[in-house]
Amino acid sequence: MNALAERLDEATLTGRAIPRLTDAADLDVPAAYEVQRALIERRLARGERIIGVKMGFTSRAKMIQMGVDDVIWGLLTDAMLVESRLDTSGLIHPRIEPEIAFLLDRPVRTPADVATAVGGVAVGYEVLDSRYEGFSFTLPDVIADNASASGFGLGPWRRPQDAGDLGNVGLVMEIDGRQVAGGSSAAILGHPLRALTAAARLTRAAGIEMEAGWIVLAGAATAAVPLPAGAHVRVAAAGLGHVEVTTR
Numbered sequence: 001m002n003a004l005a006e007r008l009d010e011a012t013l014t015g016r017a018i019p020r021l022t023d024a025a026d027l028d029v030p031a032a033y034e035v036q037r038a039l040i041e042r043r044l045a046r047g048e049r050i051i052g053v054k055m056g057f058t059s060r061a062k063m064i065q066m067g068v069d070d071v072i073w074g075l076l077t078d079a080m081l082v083e084s085r086l087d088t089s090g091l092i093h094p095r096i097e098p099e100i101a102f103l104l105d106r107p108v109r110t111p112a113d114v115a116t117a118v119g120g121v122a123v124g125y126e127v128l129d130s131r132y133e134g135f136s137f138t139l140p141d142v143i144a145d146n147a148s149a150s151g152f153g154l155g156p157w158r159r160p161q162d163a164g165d166l167g168n169v170g171l172v173m174e175i176d177g178r179q180v181a182g183g184s185s186a187a188i189l190g191h192p193l194r195a196l197t198a199a200a201r202l203t204r205a206a207g208i209e210m211e212a213g214w215i216v217l218a219g220a221a222t223a224a225v226p227l228p229a230g231a232h233v234r235v236a237a238a239g240l241g242h243v244e245v246t247t248r
């Protein structure tokens with residue numbers, strides 16, 4: 001597992017894509033999560049801190065775009081949090097997608113804790129950068145690669161009671177003033193809170209407890225789009241405000 005994690009880590013650090021792990025190794029889903037864990041351990045050894053969880057393939061749009069059909073998860077570290085500027089020069093082939101994010105006020109040990117654990121909701125975006133050549137992978141490959149996580153940004157936190165019905169929030173993403181993606185939070189497992197419940201179930205099965213203060217990205221409602229350098233991206237969600245990022 002460590003050797004595979006090292007290859008993915010090197011690809012991240014050097015910005016050079018690698019062939020899919022499954023081209024040369026027998027990797028099933030449980031083994032892929034072990035590689036992911038080893039990959040995160042390498043980041044922790046460099047001083048990064050886990051600050052949350054990202055869900056992937058929680059919408060049909062993403063499953064169809066990437067040709068996989070299972071919900072997956074990965075871990076977010078503090079180094080992935082983007083403020084308002086992002087240097088894309090070290091990335092391989094970045095893409096960006098709109099997200100709904102949850103902030104946990106309390107630890108989540110079981111899916112039953114989800115109902116009372118959410119302290120904030122925000123519009124956000126995720127920057128994906130598959131470490132595989134051609135942004136092409138099988139399910140175990142993308143799991144090992146921490147679900148293509150690269151960076152993420154967040155709009156202002158709203159209290160859940162002020163955020164309105166999260167079951168049908170309109171999301172719009174613009175690059176340089178042109179709409180490049182649009183959808184509804186309903187595309188995320190029918191309701192983005194279901195992604196949080198799925199995160200609780202899957203992390204629990206993996207022996208990870210989601211802590212107070214953690215952020216959970218529910219997964220994109222739309223397909224991801226290529227993120228060029230020198231772009232201004234704005235993601236807005238009805239009732240949640242917006243978040244912007246400028247790339248170079």
Ligand code: OOG
Pocket residue numbers: 054055056057058059062066097126128130142147148149218219220224
């Ligand atoms: C994998 C990550 C998918 C989502 O929101 O569905 C994901 C990928 O598409 O590279 O984060």
